[in-house]
Amino acid sequence: DTSHGRILYLDEVSVSFDGFRAINKLSLDIAPGELRCIIGPNGAGKTTMMDIITGKTRPDSGTVFFGSTIDLLRYKEAQIAALGIGRKFQKPTVFEQLTVFENLELALKADKGVKASVFFRLDSAQGDRLAEVLRTIHLAAHVNRPAGTLSHGQKQWLEIGMLLMQDPKLLLLDEPVAGMTDEETARTAELFLSLKGQHSLMVVEHDMGFIQTISEKVTVLHEGSVLAEGSLAQVQNDERVIEVYLGR
Numbered sequence: 623d624t625s626h627g628r629i630l631y632l633d634e635v636s637v638s639f640d641g642f643r644a645i646n647k648l649s650l651d652i653a654p655g656e657l658r659c660i661i662g663p664n665g666a667g668k669t670t671m672m673d674i675i676t677g678k679t680r681p682d683s684g685t686v687f688f689g690s691t692i693d694l695l696r697y698k699e700a701q702i703a704a705l706g707i708g709r710k711f712q713k714p715t716v717f718e719q720l721t722v723f724e725n726l727e728l729a730l731k732a733d734k735g736v737k738a739s740v741f742f743r744l745d746s747a748q749g750d751r752l753a754e755v756l757r758t759i760h761l762a763a764h765v766n767r768p769a770g771t772l773s774h775g776q777k778q779w780l781e782i783g784m785l786l787m788q789d790p791k792l793l794l795l796d797e798p799v800a801g802m803t804d805e806e807t808a809r810t811a812e813l814f815l816s817l818k819g820q821h822s823l824m825v826v827e828h829d830m831g832f833i834q835t836i837s838e839k840v841t842v843l844h845e846g847s848v849l850a851e852g853s854l855a856q857v858q859n860d861e862r863v864i865e866v867y868l869g870r
């Protein structure tokens with residue numbers, strides 16, 4: 623349910639590790655179909671925030687809602703994934719021995735909980751979906767290649783494709799273009815722009831050129847809370863942001 627105009631809502635979320643406040647009264651919301659970039663220096667709390675959203679870390683206090691009705695703090699990590707929140711870590715984790723097709727098929731099986739995989743056949747709707755995902759991730763020409771033979775960028779796209787097979791409402795992506803060539807980065811920007819609208823995306827990135835290409839709104843985290851929010855130009859000209867990145 624997105625009737626209140628947000629797919630994700632964090633209010634005054636805090637968590638401490640051994641007395642250290644990694645997340646400090648963090649409030650943030652994401653609109654349906656939005657592509658939000660999250661930036662911030664090392665240790666700002668970006669990873670911990672994603673751990674909280676995905677149920678890996680439980681906050682000490684605060685509210686985390688998915689849509690306007692689902693209280694995410696009542697769910698476990700696997701249930702949160704099943705609700706339609708997909709997460710991609712920085713390093714690609716695809717099955718290197720399997721082909722591109724088999725990786726995508728496996729992602730669908732995992733989602734459907736199909737155990738007897740030898741008997742699993744894609745129905746026509748699933749086949750159509752797989753073909754559409756292949757085009758979206760720019761791998762239609764490589765469908766029968768073992769994933770291990772793909773470039774770093776192609777592996778990243780394949781992993782995004784595996785998430786897309788499960789049709790997530792919200793995708794959380796950690797430094798998706800790290801280690802990519804300029805051309806791969808440009809194609810990833812294209813890919814994200816094609817996903818937005820149908821999916822909401824939260825992207826943690828350091829590559830400002832990439833952020834400039836894809837994002838309308840940028841959130842700057844610092845010491846576990848939101849320091850600034852706005853267009854990239856706005857936050858880059860914000861004195862507090864400049865101080866955090868350049869100062870001290």
Ligand code: ADP
Binds near residue numbers: 639
């Ligand atoms: P970012 O992803 O922005 O670099 P993190 O969320 O990884 O920041 O970390 C925020 C702060 O919380 C850091 O100071 C980090 O050392 C600390 N931290 C994160 N996870 C843990 C943990 N499990 N135990 C102790 N400290 C942690």
